[in-house]
Amino acid sequence: MASISIKNLKKSFGAVNVIKGVDLEIKSGEFMVFVGPSGCGKSTMLRLIAGLEDITSGTMEFDGQLVNALAPSKRGIAMVFQSYALYPHMTVFQNMAFGMKLAKNNKDEIKTRVEKAAALLQITPYLERLPKQLSGGQRQRVAIGRAIVRDPKVFLFDEPLSNLDAALRVATRLEIAKLHHSMNNVTMVYVTHDQVEAMTLADRICVLRDGYIEQVGTPLELYEKPANIFVAGFIGSPKMNLMKGKFASPYKANTIGVRSEHLQFVSKDGWAGKVIHAETLGSDSYVFVDIGTEEPVIVRESGTTKHTVGSKVQIAPLKGEVHLFNEQGNSI
Amino acid sequence: MTPAWIKNTAFYAFVVFIVLQAVFPFYYAIVTSFKTGAEIFEISYYPRTFHLDNYYSVLFSGNGSFLRNIWNSVWVSTITVIVALFIAVTASYALSRVRFRGRSLMLMTILCVSMFPQVAVLAGLFEVVRALGLYNTDWSLIFSYTIFTLPFTVWVLTTFMRDLPIELEEAAIVDGATPWVIVSKIFMPLMWPALVTTGLLAFIAAWNEYLYALTFTASNDAARTVPVGIALLSGNSEHEIPWGPIMAASVIVTVPLIALVLIFQRKIIAGLTAGGVKG
Ligand SMILES: Nc1ncnc2c1ncn2[C@@H]1O[C@H](COP(=O)(O)OP(=O)(O)O)[C@@H](O)[C@H]1O
Numbered sequence: 001m002a003s004i005s006i007k008n009l010k011k012s013f014g015a016v017n018v019i020k021g022v023d024l025e026i027k028s029g030e031f032m033v034f035v036g037p038s039g040c041g042k043s044t045m046l047r048l049i050a051g052l053e054d055i056t057s058g059t060m061e062f063d064g065q066l067v068n069a070l071a072p073s074k075r076g077i078a079m080v081f082q083s084y085a086l087y088p089h090m091t092v093f094q095n096m097a098f099g100m101k102l103a104k105n106n107k108d109e110i111k112t113r114v115e116k117a118a119a120l121l122q123i124t125p126y127l128e129r130l131p132k133q134l135s136g137g138q139r140q141r142v143a144i145g146r147a148i149v150r151d152p153k154v155f156l157f158d159e160p161l162s163n164l165d166a167a168l169r170v171a172t173r174l175e176i177a178k179l180h181h182s183m184n185n186v187t188m189v190y191v192t193h194d195q196v197e198a199m200t201l202a203d204r205i206c207v208l209r210d211g212y213i214e215q216v217g218t219p220l221e222l223y224e225k226p227a228n229i230f231v232a233g234f235i236g237s238p239k240m241n242l243m244k245g246k247f248a249s250p251y252k253a254n255t256i257g258v259r260s261e262h263l264q265f266v267s268k269d270g271w272a273g274k275v276i277h278a279e280t281l282g283s284d285s286y287v288f289v290d291i292g293t294e295e296p297v298i299v300r301e302s303g304t305t306k307h308t309v310g311s312k313v314q315i316a317p318l319k320g321e322v323h324l325f326n327e328q329g330n331s332i
Numbered sequence: 333m334t335p336a337w338i339k340n341t342a343f344y345a346f347v348v349f350i351v352l353q354a355v356f357p358f359y360y361a362i363v364t365s366f367k368t369g370a371e372i373f374e375i376s377y378y379p380r381t382f383h384l385d386n387y388y389s390v391l392f393s394g395n396g397s398f399l400r401n402i403w404n405s406v407w408v409s410t411i412t413v414i415v416a417l418f419i420a421v422t423a424s425y426a427l428s429r430v431r432f433r434g435r436s437l438m439l440m441t442i443l444c445v446s447m448f449p450q451v452a453v454l455a456g457l458f459e460v461v462r463a464l465g466l467y468n469t470d471w472s473l474i475f476s477y478t479i480f481t482l483p484f485t486v487w488v489l490t491t492f493m494r495d496l497p498i499e500l501e502e503a504a505i506v507d508g509a510t511p512w513v514i515v516s517k518i519f520m521p522l523m524w525p526a527l528v529t530t531g532l533l534a535f536i537a538a539w540n541e542y543l544y545a546l547t548f549t550a551s552n553d554a555a556r557t558v559p560v561g562i563a564l565l566s567g568n569s570e571h572e573i574p575w576g577p578i579m580a581a582s583v584i585v586t587v588p589l590i591a592l593v594l595i596f597q598r599k600i601i602a603g604l605t606a607g608g609v610k611g
Pocket residue numbers: 013016018036037038039040041042043044045
């Protein structure tokens with residue numbers, strides 16, 4: 001239930017500038033995902049919002065109130081850490097109750113809130129266990145439960161799924177999405193380097209690179225109208241095919257980008273090339289074609305493909321599905 | 333290739349040798365403590381007679397001054413451990429978690445200071461003790477033992493605390509914990525093994541210390557600790573060294589230490605942090 005307004009935010013550690021001037025408005029009740037390659041400053045952004053790091057310059061407001069110097073516990077936030085950070089010597093119940101206990105809430109109220117959160121996350125049977133007696137997925141739930149008990153206005157997640165195996169990751173992702181629906185109007189800020197997580201969870205995505213914001217928008221906006229080559233390459237799987245030189249010049253662009261599902265095999269007037277590899281996933285196939293670009297171009301076909309390795313083919317983009325970029329890599 | 337049985341035999345022979353040379357002096361003290369009279373000066377490696385006379389004489393002659401010594405030792409060592417651990421835990425929180433200028437220099441200094449031999453600082457410490465008006469009191473010992481225990485304790489606890497995951501601390505900060513709550517409610521429970529180990533070592537060092545105890549409580553019988561008490565045990569005449577009672581006294585003051593080590597050994601469970609962090 002809090003909107004977050006960040007203006008010209010900078011953060012440096014000693015001489016190293018990590019966040020280099022960020023402006024961002026996060027709406028109340030929004031699910032905002034920070035995504036970007038490792039080391040781009042996502043965690044630092046999240047920790048600045050949490051108040052775990054001091055702001056070097058710029059301002060941060062929650063609901064219009066300046067929070068630059070406000071302690072984390074006073075901001076109405078809760079955070080789920082990548083390593084879960086459960087207190088190893090406390091039971092699940094104690095872990096979840098710790099914050100409320102420090103805030104001197106009365107015992108009955110603590111019990112009610114913890115049990116409610118536990119029920120929501122289906123960890124009621126484990127309340128008396130120690131963290132080490134739980135599986136990774138259960139620990140993750142406890143960490144989320146601890147955050148819920150704090151009844152935060154802003155929920156912060158730092159790569160909460162990265163320690164889980166693939167199947168559990170998908171299941172937990174779904175639960176986090178459900179959690180957002182069920183907790184009306186809680187603002188969530190979620191950090192990940194995985195663009196699939198970003199696409200599936202986010203109301204809006206904020207793509208970060210090297211301490212700057214590259215683009216902010218809904219998943220579809222980023223997918224369909226990437227602001228630059230970086231975003232185009234980062235969002236979507238497989239990566240957008242990027243082509244330069246003679247491929248781009250007919251479009252009066254420095255670089256053109258075409259997603260794999262927007263390429264098709266044609267019988268004439270296409271880009272000629274040779275199939276060098278084909279991946280069959282059952283529902284789709286990805287055909288890798290060498291047409292003389294730096295990296296092979298990936299073409300998606302539904303179903304299984306009839307193009308065998310070594311065969312000569314021609315491919316062409318669908319009309320209106322070509323992204324154009326200038327020399328600076330920005331979209332035109 | 334040496335055959336396996338030769339290797340094994342050599343290995344166990346070595347083990348037996350080490351155990352023997354470590355345990356023999358104490359064993360001999362025990363055996364001697366049960367002898368009386370002229371028997372003491374005969375060399376024998378196993379008990380032939382069994383008398384408790386020496387124990388009676390140590391404990392109950394001399395107006396119970398030895399019991400008083402034991403009590404002083406318990407008091408001084410215990411308070412030393414409590415004070416040293418309290419200071420060390422708070423100091424190591426600062427040294428491992430708070431970033432400040434000269435932190436590593438300070439850590440190195442602490443390490444270097446712990447290498448100083450006792451005698452080197454005796455004169456200086458004596459002046460300090462006198463100036464503080466602690467001379468001839470038990471507090472002079474608590475004061476000096478704490479000073480001598482701290483470098484090692486701080487060093488060990490700092491190393492240990494530095495390895496505790498930073499996210500634990502941050503989770504606590506988000507939960508609204510103050511530094512003191514973090515130290516006492518989160519870190520101390522996780523550092524039990526280190527606390528027990530360093531506390532035990534501090535206790536043993538304070539318990540056995542002789543030089544300072546002799547110097548700082550020279551003219552006050554009431555503040556004397558066990559090592560000095562034993563050294564000052566006197567026989568019937570000036571020229572007689574009462575070996576029997578000395579051995580009995582040594583056994584009496586060593587047994588509690590061994591008991592302590594055995595009790596706490598079971599509590600030293602490493603890897604207490606396993607499970608809280610990471611999957
Ligand atoms: N406490 C710190 N001191 C110095 N440098 C840091 C600190 N925390 C992060 N950095 C640096 O800031 C950059 C961004 O880090 P981070 O926000 O953790 O990236 P990520 O996007 O992978 O989460 C990295 O280059 C990292 O080395």
